[in-house]
Amino acid sequence: MKSIWFKGINKPEFNCLDSDCETDILIVGGGLAGILCAYMLDQSGADYILIEADKICCGVTADTTAKITAQHGLIYDKIISKYGIDYAREYYQFNSKAINTYRDLCEKYNCRFETKSAYVYSLHKSDDIENEINAYRTLGIPFETVTDTLLPFDIYKAIRMDNQGQINPLELLFKVSERLNIKENTKLINLSDNIAQTNHGRIRYRRAIITTHFPILNKHGLFSLKMYQHRSYVIALKNAQNVDGMYIDASEKGLSFRNCDDLLLLGGGSHRTGKKGGNYTELIRFAESHYPDATIETQYATQDCMTLDGMPYIGQYSRNTPELFVATGFNKWGFTSAMVAAEILCNTLKAEKRLDEKNQIFSPSGRIFHPQLAVNIFETAVNFITPTVPRCPHLGCALKYNKDEHSWDCPCHGSRFTESGKLINNPATDDKQF
Numbered sequence: 001m002k003s004i005w006f007k008g009i010n011k012p013e014f015n016c017l018d019s020d021c022e023t024d025i026l027i028v029g030g031g032l033a034g035i036l037c038a039y040m041l042d043q044s045g046a047d048y049i050l051i052e053a054d055k056i057c058c059g060v061t062a063d064t065t066a067k068i069t070a071q072h073g074l075i076y077d078k079i080i081s082k083y084g085i086d087y088a089r090e091y092y093q094f095n096s097k098a099i100n101t102y103r104d105l106c107e108k109y110n111c112r113f114e115t116k117s118a119y120v121y122s123l124h125k126s127d128d129i130e131n132e133i134n135a136y137r138t139l140g141i142p143f144e145t146v147t148d149t150l151l152p153f154d155i156y157k158a159i160r161m162d163n164q165g166q167i168n169p170l171e172l173l174f175k176v177s178e179r180l181n182i183k184e185n186t187k188l189i190n191l192s193d194n195i196a197q198t199n200h201g202r203i204r205y206r207r208a209i210i211t212t213h214f215p216i217l218n219k220h221g222l223f224s225l226k227m228y229q230h231r232s233y234v235i236a237l238k239n240a241q242n243v244d245g246m247y248i249d250a251s252e253k254g255l256s257f258r259n260c261d262d263l264l265l266l267g268g269g270s271h272r273t274g275k276k277g278g279n280y281t282e283l284i285r286f287a288e289s290h291y292p293d294a295t296i297e298t299q300y301a302t303q304d305c306m307t308l309d310g311m312p313y314i315g316q317y318s319r320n321t322p323e324l325f326v327a328t329g330f331n332k333w334g335f336t337s338a339m340v341a342a343e344i345l346c347n348t349l350k351a352e353k354r355l356d357e358k359n360q361i362f363s364p365s366g367r368i369f370h371p372q373l374a375v376n377i378f379e380t381a382v383n384f385i386t387p388t389v390p391r392c393p394h395l396g397c398a399l400k401y402n403k404d405e406h407s408w409d410c411p412c413h414g415s416r417f418t419e420s421g422k423l424i425n426n427p428a429t430d431d432k433q434f
């Protein structure tokens, strides 16, 4: 089913590439990250072209919940522990600035930006939430702790961050896209020697930014080791409740809440793609017990790329590809992260400078030795030697049938296919022959 964001929104149409061409900067992928990069480059007067394999915003961005916040679950204590106070402070500053940029963009394009508080809540007493509170204090992040919320159950404690926001992502992105140099139905097939081969011709470029969600070039960057995908489900409920805020459980398996007009968006049921999880059933059961008068207006599911340390990968695709850049691994916090990516990449490309990969907090290079790396290697090894068919065309892992969504899903890196083999989610790049 379609998400709620399309209702009453006009999508601009773009032609496909109709002849070979040349550009300074090629952007591959027209989701949130690609469009924001294109917008910033356009504003700076750069020569660029964005190619989108299908229609803009047809990927993960169409099925998001679009909370715009610098409160990314429990992140600040983790960053301080791993990288120190300066990195954590920079992370907060980058993401807070991104919220203001959204506020300005919504004003410029006459789109609704609703200022809301973000809450991360813990159901039970835990060190994790206390450590996060200490991290906020250390970093000087404004916050309140609360024990009473509008949620329909008791909590132990929540951290409230004020002046965050929520939008209809498609309303804003479609308006921003209108005058950008975009080619739809133009799929990148191969990149080599500064030539991009697409299904509609060749593009000679000087620099390229890959914003295809999961990066699709396997040769560089080790993204297949560094990332996996995590799937979540959303039901939009009528006659539920106005929770007047944006809530997320501190536990990875918990629920998320926000309203959109008269609907309550309830998110959760999450699991690593290709594995079992609560799915829609968990959400429906919760709604039946807490909102017995509510009805489901629509339901949808999607997935995001998860990094080893919970911070996105923004920068050079790999150390030895100075002309190739990437923005990925948004850990389900793509709104501010994609805006940060657009700012960093646009400034770098405009200034013709090399990114200082050693001192750039989001650099995809390095940041590899984390416990999650062992989990990723283990999952890939197990599914690689599992003898069942069908296999994923990406790296050959055994696909698992997802009976809730009638798809074949890869537990290694999250590629997904319909029952007839049509590609739904990358990093696989082609349909599957069954």
Ligand SMILES: Cc1cc2nc3c(=O)[nH]c(=O)nc-3n(C[C@H](O)[C@H](O)[C@H](O)COP(=O)(O)OP(=O)(O)OC[C@H]3O[C@@H](n4cnc5c(N)ncnc54)[C@H](O)[C@@H]3O)c2cc1C
Pocket: 028, 029, 030, 031, 032, 033, 034, 051, 052, 053, 054, 055, 056, 057, 058, 059, 060, 061, 062, 063, 064, 065, 066, 067, 068, 069, 186, 187, 188, 189, 211, 212, 213, 216, 230, 231, 232, 233, 234, 267, 301, 302, 303, 304, 327, 328, 330, 331, 332, 333, 334, 335, 336, 337, 338, 426
């Ligand atoms: C359930 C859920 C809820 C979320 N809620 C929030 C939230 O409340 N707040 C928040 O900040 N974040 C949220 N996120 C995260 C956020 O939605 C994503 O991080 C973000 O939308 C990803 O955008 P993207 O541009 O990277 O990917 P996409 O939107 O998937 O865009 C990638 C594009 O690349 C194109 N493409 C792929 N291959 C090619 C090719 N070969 N050639 C050309 N084009 C190609 C695709 O067609 C696609 O359009 C959520 C994520 C999930 C899963």
